[in-house]
Amino acid sequence: MQKLSENMEDYLETIHALSREKGVARVSEIAEKMDVKSPSVNAAMKNLADRDLVIHEKYGYVTLTPQGQKLAAAVQEKHDVLYRFLTEFLMISPEQADQEACSIEHAISEETFDRFVKFFKFLENSARTQKPRLLRNLETYLKTGKKVTCECERA
Numbered sequence: 697m698q699k700l701s702e703n704m705e706d707y708l709e710t711i712h713a714l715s716r717e718k719g720v721a722r723v724s725e726i727a728e729k730m731d732v733k734s735p736s737v738n739a740a741m742k743n744l745a746d747r748d749l750v751i752h753e754k755y756g757y758v759t760l761t762p763q764g765q766k767l768a769a770a771v772q773e774k775h776d777v778l779y780r781f782l783t784e785f786l787m788i789s790p791e792q793a794d795q796e797a798c799s800i801e802h803a804i805s806e807e808t809f810d811r812f813v814k815f816f817k818f819l820e821n822s823a824r825t826q827k828p829r830l831l832r833n834l835e836t837y838l839k840t841g842k843k844v845t846c847e848c849e850r851a
Contacts, residue, residue, distance in 0.1 A: 702802040705771045707740045711758055712768035721758040774801040781816050787838055
């Protein structure tokens with residue numbers, strides 16, 4: 697898979713989101729959503745088109761190629777998993793979790809993310825029937841700042 701700059705990944709992620717929401721992505725909508733000017737979007741679209749990740753006709757819609765779709769979906773998956781972990785297990789506010797997931801998604805290696813996903817799924821499966829003691833203790837600690845003594849420490 698191609699390695700892109702954080703900025704180019706953000707463009708792919710934005711195009712992906714707009715395409716899902718509205719069916720199409722336009723330069724003006726990309727600019728608005730990313731809080732940049734249209735010339736910046738046009739330059740980025742040229743860069744992404746040169747890499748065969750988007751199709752962009754001048755004054756037309758922006759469409760992800762199959763490779764662009766694959767990369768955008770991978771970035772979005774990272775964001776979604778990180779966001780859920782930060783909000784559900786670390787109880788970080790949704791606004792902060794969204795910003796931090798965006799930062800982490802660009803920096804985390806594939807190997808580390810793979811391990812992270814496995815850890816997250818392990819926690820999720822463990823918590824399906826009831827929240828494991830470790831997570832209940834963590835939740836208490838995060839809320840009160842007081843360490844919860846495990847039964848194993850009392851022996």
